[in-house]
Amino acid sequence: xxxxxxxxxxxxxxxxxxxxxxxxxxxxxxxxxxxxxxxxxxxxxxxxxxxxxxxxxxxxxxxxxxxxxxxxxxxxxxxxxxxxxxxxxxxxxxxxxxxxxxxxxxxxxxxxxxxxxxxxxxxxxxxxxxxxxxxxxxxxxxxxxxxxxxxxxxxxxxxxxxxxxxxxxxxxxxxxxxxxxxxxxxxxxxxxxxxxxxxxxxxxxxxxxxxxxxxxxxxxxxxxxxxxxxxxxxxxxxxxxxxxxxxxxxxxxxxxxxxxxxxxxxxxxxxxxxxxxxxxxxxxxxxxxxxxxxxxxxxxxxxxxxxxxxxxxxxxxxxxxxxxxxxxxxx
Amino acid sequence: xxxxxxxxxxxxxxxxxxxxxxxxxxxxxxxxxxxxxxxxxxxxxxxxxxxxxxxxxxxxxxxxxxxxxxxxxxxxxxxxxxxxxxxxxxxxxxxxxxxxxxxxxxxxxxxxxxxxxxxxxxxxxxxxxxxxxxxxxxxxxxxxxxxxxxxxxxxxxxxxxxxxxxxxxx
Numbered sequence: 001x002x003x004x005x006x007x008x009x010x011x012x013x014x015x016x017x018x019x020x021x022x023x024x025x026x027x028x029x030x031x032x033x034x035x036x037x038x039x040x041x042x043x044x045x046x047x048x049x050x051x052x053x054x055x056x057x058x059x060x061x062x063x064x065x066x067x068x069x070x071x072x073x074x075x076x077x078x079x080x081x082x083x084x085x086x087x088x089x090x091x092x093x094x095x096x097x098x099x100x101x102x103x104x105x106x107x108x109x110x111x112x113x114x115x116x117x118x119x120x121x122x123x124x125x126x127x128x129x130x131x132x133x134x135x136x137x138x139x140x141x142x143x144x145x146x147x148x149x150x151x152x153x154x155x156x157x158x159x160x161x162x163x164x165x166x167x168x169x170x171x172x173x174x175x176x177x178x179x180x181x182x183x184x185x186x187x188x189x190x191x192x193x194x195x196x197x198x199x200x201x202x203x204x205x206x207x208x209x210x211x212x213x214x215x216x217x218x219x220x221x222x223x224x225x226x227x228x229x230x231x232x233x234x235x236x237x238x239x240x241x242x243x244x245x246x247x248x249x250x251x252x253x254x255x256x257x258x259x260x261x262x263x264x265x266x267x268x269x270x271x272x273x274x275x276x277x278x279x280x281x282x283x284x285x286x287x288x289x290x291x292x293x294x295x296x297x298x299x300x301x302x303x304x305x306x307x308x309x310x311x312x313x314x315x316x317x318x319x320x321x322x323x324x325x326x327x328x329x330x331x
Numbered sequence: 332x333x334x335x336x337x338x339x340x341x342x343x344x345x346x347x348x349x350x351x352x353x354x355x356x357x358x359x360x361x362x363x364x365x366x367x368x369x370x371x372x373x374x375x376x377x378x379x380x381x382x383x384x385x386x387x388x389x390x391x392x393x394x395x396x397x398x399x400x401x402x403x404x405x406x407x408x409x410x411x412x413x414x415x416x417x418x419x420x421x422x423x424x425x426x427x428x429x430x431x432x433x434x435x436x437x438x439x440x441x442x443x444x445x446x447x448x449x450x451x452x453x454x455x456x457x458x459x460x461x462x463x464x465x466x467x468x469x470x471x472x473x474x475x476x477x478x479x480x481x482x483x484x485x486x487x488x489x490x491x492x493x494x495x496x497x498x499x500x501x
Contacts, residue, residue, distance in 0.1 A: 029406035029421035065354070072349045082354040083347045131451065139450040140422035145436070146445030148422045152436055155425075157447035214442025267351070302352025315351070 001115060002095045004074065004298040007291045008116025012282035013232045015164040015204070015294060018075070018113045019122040021130050022106040022149045022158035024140040030150035031103045039087030039103040046091065046102050049136045050129070055100065056092050060085035066312065069303035075113060077101055098125060105150050106158075108133060115294075117228060119161055119221045146213060156213030161221055163228045164193060168203040168275050169238035170231070172248075176205070179231065187211045188227055202271035202297070207231065243283045252280040260330050264319035267301055270326065292329055300325060334360035403427045464497050471497075 001008070003016045024030060028042060040059075047057045060068065063085065072082040076099045077090060091100040101109040110133075112125040133139075140148040146156040154160070170176060180190040193204045207228055209220045242248050255276035259265075265273075274293050280286035281293065298304070300322045306312055313321065334342045340360035347356050402409045408420030410428050419425060425432065437443050471490050478487040 024422060026422050030419060032416065032418045033406050033408070033420050066352070069349055069352055069354050072354065073352075078347075079349045079354055080347045082349060083356060134450045140425075141450050142422075142425055142445070144444055145425060146447055147450075148419075148425050150418050152419060152432060153439055155436070156440065156445050159447070211440050211442075213436065213440035214444055214446050216447045219446075303349075306352065318352075 001097060003097065003113045003115045004294050005291060006115040007289075007294070008114065008118055010117040010229075010232050011115060012278070012290060013166055013235050014117040014228065015166055016075070016113055016115055017118045017122045018111060018160075018162045018164075019119065019126045020160045021110045021126050022147065022154050022160075023108040023110070023130065023133065023137075024148060024150070025107050026138040026140050028107060031105065031107060032150060034087070034103065036087030040089070042107050043087075043089035043102045045137070046100065046108060046133065047089070049133055050091060050100070053091075053129070053132070054093060055098065056094070058090040058092060060088040060090055064307075066303045066306040070301075070307045071099075073301040073304050074298055076111075078104060080104060098129065100129065106154075115291075117163060117225070117232070119163070119225050119228075123159075123161065123217065123221055154212055156211075157215070157217050157220065158212060159217050159220060160208055160212070161224050162206050162208030163224070165205050165207055165228070165231060165235070166203060166275065166278060167205050167231070167235050168279055169242045170235050171203045172242060173238055175234075175238075183207065183227055184210075186223065186227060187215070188224060201268050202275045204271075204275075239279055239283060243279065243285065249285070252276045252285060256280065256286060256330075259326050261327070262323045264316070265323040265326060266315075266319055267322070270300060270322060271297055288330065296326060296329060332358050334358065334363050336360070336363035401427075468494055468497050 025042065025045070028034060028038065031039065034042070043057075043059070060081070063071075068077075068082045068085055071077045071090070072079050074096065076092065076096055078101070081088065081090075081101050081104045087103060089102045091102070092098070097112055097114055099111045099113075101111065110126045110129045112122045114122045114125075142148055142155075147158040149155050149158050167176065170179065176190070183190050187210050188207060189210045190205055190207050193206045207224065209215075209224050212220070215223075243252075255273040259270075259273050259277065274297055277286060277288065278290065278293050281288050281290050299308070302315075302318055305318050305321060309321070332342045334340045335358050337360060340362065342358035343361050344359045344364035345356055346359065346364070347354065349355070403420055403424045404427070405423035406421035408424055410431055413419055413424065413428065413432075419428075419432070433443060471494050475487050475490040475494070478484070478490060
């Protein structure tokens with residue numbers, strides 16, 4: 001199920017769930033030591049094994065820069081993967097819920113991304129492709145160290161699971177710093193998303209597991225799930241209190257007003273305003289389908305807009321187009 | 332390269348990000364990286380911080396002495412290369428430099444024994460086959476024609492010599 005067009009469990013706070021498994025093939029040095037030709041070869045090997053799966057094979061070098069960056073904006077590939085496309089390839093499902101990056105930091109990175117809080121399902125899907133690949137390849141694996149990866153921070157299960165959380169109320173209350181210190185003690189990381197530098201725009205945070213060695217996949221996922229649920233509960237309680245405040249209600253209404261009437265909107269402004277509107281929707285103050293808000297924040301990002309337009313729009317043209325699309329959707 | 336933020340210190344942390352529709356790389360010194368919030372994680376979906384990671388290896392580095400020049404038989408990496416790049420070269424490096432890597436691994440993860448799943452039996456694994464000389468020559472001839480088309484005669488000459496060599500070995 002496409003993550004940015006759908007809302008699922010805990011969807012008013014949990015925007016998406018991502019699971020990533022990193023795998024390497026014994027016979028090849030890790031990607032940093034491969035030539036573009038060898039990287040292509042790895043791509044061909046993976047493509048051949050997965051030929052019966054419903055995944056589209058994409059030679060990354062064949063995409064335009066806008067198309068490449070758009071994939072990163074939609075969280076289907078990493079920014080690191082978008083920065084250098086030579087020799088790299090991608091296998092992508094129609095729904096965009098499965099993406100397999102070939103020769104990113106590791107030979108194979110299986111990623112599944114689903115709407116809402118859905119860790120078990122996301123892991124199950126990733127595991128399915130892992131099994132197919134694993135029974136046809138000799139994975140780099142060590143009895144003591146588990147799956148071997150180019151960066152030692154990933155060895156062991158080589159599993160990174162994360163949930164994207166919208167936490168405007170907790171952030172308004174200044175609780176994020178305390179929260180991130182607390183989760184760090186539990187082997188998790190909480191960090192801002194969509195922001196540039198230290199600025200976290202739109203109060204969107206990413207909660208993910210940090211430790212991958214010495215903990216099983218199931219335990220890591222259970223741990224992440226339970227902490228995510230606790231944060232979601234806290235956010236819900238804080239939101240309920242927050243919308244009793246007239247000043248905050250005013251900010252929600254004003255944000256909605258600007259979205260419905262602005263002639264130009266930058267990406268950052270859109271994300272900030274939608275953050276307020278989303279609270280209005282989850283608290284029953286505004287009635288807009290929540291999936292619409294998510295779709296707007298994702299599909300109106302710069303490179304995704306350029307890709308849809310089929311040409312390079314100037315920043316100003318994009319801002320006008322963005323405001324126009326938002327107006328159409330919210331009227 | 333100087334840090335893009337303070338423009339004073341040497342940039343040691345290179346962060347790849349997507350900003351305003353473009354994939355860009357930011358170069359920061361460790362102090363700025365830290366103040367901008369890039370200090371409490373070492374790898375995730377979006378950031379690549381090899382030089383920050385290499386800080387983990389400092390202890391092992393001191394203890395090394397001359398064995399630093401020993402190289403992995405499979406990929407040719409020395410432990411020094413691994414420290415500098417923050418990247419392990421290949422699966423064999425983990426065997427080769429096991430004891431040297433272990434203290435850093437312990438520091439990162441707290442534990443040094445895998446507790447997760449293992450790959451299924453890989454007895455019938457498809458080993459990517461080595462290309463035959465004929466295939467290699469065909470590939471090179473294709474590339475050579477392309478080089479000539481593009482008037483890249485230097486590259487074409489190199490390829491011609493390599494093809495000759497391969498044919499000679501036959």
